[in-house]
Amino acid sequence: MVKHLTSMEELNAAEILSLVKRALSLKNGETYNVGKTLYASNLFFENSTRTKVSFEVAEREIGLQVVPFETSTSSVQKGESLYDTCKTLEKIGINVLVIRHFQNEYYRSLSQLNIPVINGGDGSGQHPSQCLLDLMSIYEHFGKIEGLKILIAGDIRNSRVAKSNAVALKKLGAHVVFAAPEVWQDTQLGEYVSIDEVIQDIDVCMLLRVQHERHDQADTQSFSKETYHCQYGLTVERYNRLKENSIVMHPAPVNRDVEIADCLVEAEKSIIFEQMKNGMYMRQAILEWILKENNIV
Numbered sequence: 081m082v083k084h085l086t087s088m089e090e091l092n093a094a095e096i097l098s099l100v101k102r103a104l105s106l107k108n109g110e111t112y113n114v115g116k117t118l119y120a121s122n123l124f125f126e127n128s129t130r131t132k133v134s135f136e137v138a139e140r141e142i143g144l145q146v147v148p149f150e151t152s153t154s155s156v157q158k159g160e161s162l163y164d165t166c167k168t169l170e171k172i173g174i175n176v177l178v179i180r181h182f183q184n185e186y187y188r189s190l191s192q193l194n195i196p197v198i199n200g201g202d203g204s205g206q207h208p209s210q211c212l213l214d215l216m217s218i219y220e221h222f223g224k225i226e227g228l229k230i231l232i233a234g235d236i237r238n239s240r241v242a243k244s245n246a247v248a249l250k251k252l253g254a255h256v257v258f259a260a261p262e263v264w265q266d267t268q269l270g271e272y273v274s275i276d277e278v279i280q281d282i283d284v285c286m287l288l289r290v291q292h293e294r295h296d297q298a299d300t301q302s303f304s305k306e307t308y309h310c311q312y313g314l315t316v317e318r319y320n321r322l323k324e325n326s327i328v329m330h331p332a333p334v335n336r337d338v339e340i341a342d343c344l345v346e347a348e349k350s351i352i353f354e355q356m357k358n359g360m361y362m363r364q365a366i367l368e369w370i371l372k373e374n375n376i377v
């Protein structure tokens with residue numbers, strides 16, 4: 081049975097912490113190399129900057145040969161299914177696939193493949209590598225995750241980052257609350273609060289992008305950019321109420337002056353760009369782990 085990484089539901093707390101610590105070791109100078117000729121391919125059916133580029137750099141860092149795959153010039157454009165595309169790459173000799181796809185749980189159609197799949201984000205479903213780099217960034221700052229108070233604020237309903245982080249943070253013993261306009265809530269995830277009631281008590285303020293591309297007319301009519309920022313965004317006034325040792329996170333891309341005031345994106349408590357740096361090390365750790373789990377190295 082091939083081991084994939086498609087959802088944070090699949091990992092237990094020990095496996096998550098092991099990946100976090102391994103990524104931090106790699107950041108602190110340890111190295112890993114697959115030591116033989118192995119191929120990786122990154123199939124992105126939705127746009128990406130961070131996930132695609134950092135997976136590619138991570139693959140090269142650990143000695144994988146990266147085989148380019150552009151969805152826009154592939155036979156997907158002739159109607160080939162995702163399964164047939166991936167089976168083809170498996171038979172040609174690719175050893176690991178990273179896939180981002182607009183369809184929730186696209187990976188269910190790939191469970192019979194004999195090649196590991198790392199989910200680079202599925203619709204509004206899950207984004208495990210983003211979640212793991214977020215956990216790495218929190219652990220790097222606090223030296224723990226258990227007991228931390230974490231606010232996740234934004235377009236929760238459409239956010240795969242919110243769903244992966246909600247699952248994983250609870251597994252690791254963090255106290256997670258959410259803030260979102262009612263139309264963007266997913267009430268199955270947990271308790272919703274007013275950002276102004278909790279801002280002075282939280283350790284982590286995790287902001288999520290307003291996902292305009294997934295909105296219908298009702299969503300866009302609900303909020304102007306300014307109204308959203310005033311009611312749910314990190315304003316300078318809210319930033320000044322944060323605890324001294326708290327951190328501000330955002331998976332990016334950021335809508336400046338919507339989720340966070342433009343002047344706060346690189347403020348002292350913001351680790352937004354450090355998250356992106358950590359992503360490359362976490363993706364090395366994920367690739368190493370999945371290749372070892374599947375006895376490919």
Ligand code: CP
Nearest residue numbers: 128129130131331332
């Ligand atoms: N955070 C994130 O997934 O960014 P990209 O869409 O640029 O990969």
